[in-house]
Amino acid sequence: MKKLILGLLLMTSWQFSAQELYMPRNIKKAYDNETRDLSGAPGKNYWQNKGVYYVEVKVDANTKVISGKETIIYTNNSPNDLHDLAVRFVNNLHKPQSPRSGFVSKDFLSSGLDIKSFIVNGEKYEVNSDDWGTVEKVKLTTALKAKSKAEIKIEWEYPLSVQSGREGQIDPQTFYVAYSFPRISVYDDYNGWDMLPHSDRQEFYNDFNDYNFAISVPKNYVVWATGNFLNPEEVLQPEYLKRYKASLKSDKVIHIASESEMKSEKVTRQNKWNVWKFKADHITDFCFALSNHYVWDAASVQLKTKRVSVQAGYQNNAKDFEHYVDWMRYNIDWFSRNWPGVEYPYPVMTAIQGYADMEYPMMINDTSIPDDLKDARLTADHEIAHTYFPFYMGINETRYAFMDEGWATTLEYLIGIDENGEKAAKEFYQNFRVKKWINDPSAEQDQPIITMSTQVSGAGYGNNSYVKASLSYLALKDYLGDEVFKKALHHYMNNWNGKHPIPWDFFYSMNTGSGKDLNWFWNNWFYTNNYIDLKVNNLTQNNNLLTVNIENVGGFAIPFDVVVTYKDNAMEKLHFTPSVWEKNQKRSNLTIPITKEVKSVFLDGGLFMDYTPKDNMRSI
Helix, strand or coil: CHHHHHHHHHHHHHHHHHCCCCCCHHHHHHHHCCCECCCCCECCCCCCCEEEEEEEEEEECCCCEEEEEEEEEEEECCCCCEEEEEEECHHHHHCCCCCCCCCCCHHHCCCCCEEEEEEECCEEECCCHHHCCCEEEEEEEEEECCCEEEEEEEEEEEECCCCCCCCEEEECCEEEECCCCCEECCEECCCEECCCCCCCCCCCCCCCEEEEEEEEEECCCEEEECCEECCHHHHECHHHHHHHHHHCCCCCCEEEECHHHHHCCCCECCCCEEEEEEEEEEECCCCEEEECCCEEEEEEEECCCCEEEEEEEECCCCCCHHHHHHHHHHHHHHHHHCCCCCCCCCCEEEEEEECCCEEECCEEEEECCCCCHHHHHHHHHHHHHCHHHHHHCCCCCCCCCHHHHHHHHHHHHHHHHHHHCHHHHHHHHHHHHHHHHHCCCCHHHHCCCCCCHHHCCHHHHHHHHHHHHHHHHHHHHHHHCHHHHHHHHHHHHHHHCCCCCCHHHHHHHHHHHHCCCCHHHHHHHHCCCCECCEEEEEEEEECCEEEEEEEECCECCCCEEEEEEECCCCEEEEEECHHHHCCCCCEEEEEEECCCCEEEEEEECCCCCCCCHHHHEEEC
16 A cells, blocks of 8 residues: 555656646647546547548559549547548649649649549538648538447549659559548547648558458459458469468468569459458558569568568569568567567568658558668668557657657667667668768757657758657667666557557656656757757866766767776776766766776767767866
């Protein structure tokens, strides 16, 4: 009982101190409404809406038109009656009039979505989609009551863009079909309807839905997709069905189909059209790819509770993709056992050679980097790391990209140590992630990480989302130590798996999970214009004690090493965690026991590269 009382007292203190973190008014309202809790857990009134999607889609390989019809059973779990439905169709980004974050070529442009019919609860709506952007509202004649369901039926078509990026035509007979169906946008507890348009920079925010897809494609086209493949017997010829089924139990790569086999019309059933069926439940998105000539490799990996199918589709002689199945087997196992140390949650992972370096639930669309296998492998590592953030956690990437990109960058670095050694992983992280940010003094680089991702652009967006966020997580790992850091991370993930966390849920979950008031750290890293810049102001040696006076010019609470060089040229390295900045984030006086006369001191931040390294050294 004493332990319980102490725990409650600690919890109360965290909750009180948690109020020191700035909240926008809409976020504060969610906490006031108790949909979220200052302990970091979902509040007692937490809710989220859900759709069950039944989609029949047809791919015309000649006209490059995707057409379909869908039925959505949409549940309004909110306490509010909904007088509108917000419908999101990301592919309208290709319409000439859509706002975009940058220049696009003519091959990127298309006519966008054409809605043929739109029916809600049996009532037909006259919808003109000509002027629709990536998200639009449909006014309901009868409100969708709180805690009730609606049946929405939509028929539609749209053309695949010639230029392939996140989706589109990879080549004339290979297509990556993502964001391919109208969906109900997110209605949540802090913004209501998510009406932010997609601009091609920030990524995505979707409900956890159940998807049932029937994909009609011409004979000789193989389909890869999110979720469980339900009907291989109906679409594959016997030899290739046998190979596919063998791959589901194999640790070794099985070449299900070669390019020549695909082209010789041996692989699929020779119906004019084959219908490939897939199902995925409680997932934030669904996508698929198809080709009539891509090589198809597969194997599987045994995890603690299940065996996961691992597949790759790629152009013949793509030297990096020839390794992809083995690489993915390895990283799925590594992520499950090490960092984040949560078992890969899905039954399949498929890599398709395309142009995006982009993650989707259970799929990735990666550029081929055949001349640099280390870089190619880290690309796969990064995209598969996104399985946890944003898909397992349901993050709002559009507004808070650092909640997923920062973690994927961190996990990419940690697995890179195991794959390539600490020295190579550190060099890659510094050269590819940190240098361009820390060496760029322009104002947009010093905006607070907590700034909404839609409000920053260019390199400022990328460095907030990837670099600075990743460095903050690594600094916190150093501060807490691996055991406590992982305990706190798991507490956050257990709280918000399958739900929609926002930054404050992360901050407060980590406070509770670590047993520490980390608000000083969150304020330092997320709410300031800080950067990395330490300076040795003064050194004094008094007998067997060395005092090092350090000024934190840049402000970030970083870990660092003090490298002491003695007059006999012997060297000693001492590590200091971000705890040195907990009480005073501007200055620190370090007292270091020594046994010899000191010549100089150098501050080495390692990954935490300094803006002005020349003042990191001082001689006595």
